[in-house]
Amino acid sequence: MLIALATVVSGIVTTLAAANAGPAANACGLVTAAEASTAMGVTSLPGKARPTRRGSSCRYYSPNHQMNVFVQTVSAGDMIGATQLGGKTVPGVGDKAVWAGGSLFVQKGGKVAQVALYLNAASMEKMDAAIVPLGRAAAGRM
DSSP: OHHHHHHHHHHHHHHHHHHTSOTTTSGGGTSOHHHHHHHHTSOOOOOEEEEETTEEEEEEEOTTSSOEEEEEEEOHHHHHHHHHTTOEEOTTSSSEEEEETTEEEEEETTEEEEEEEESSTHHHHSOOTTHHHHHHHHHHHO
16 A cells, blocks of 8 residues: 555656646647637637646647647657658658647657647648647747
């Protein structure tokens, strides 16, 4: 029981440290509500942050919750996976960017973020140009 408690406390401390480590660890600090609004073409609701195993995620919804921008801190392994799954390289975004599986995976230095823009079902199949500025914004804050 003591080991289980130590594991839980360690996880909480790790999550809090990640949340306080700055924009690169806090996904809501990688893309702003104003940038999400521009990408969706409507005023975004405030970002909703959630802790994850690797840092955090953040989702900005349109007022009717029909569209959203999703940002998540991920690992280098996710970037490798996106590339191996036939992802399309997107030039001019961070050190490297790959579009795969409805998301743009952006690498800057040793950090990687996943950015997704859901406008409609088609936006998950074909990259919408509005996701590129979101990827650049995230890379600039990593």
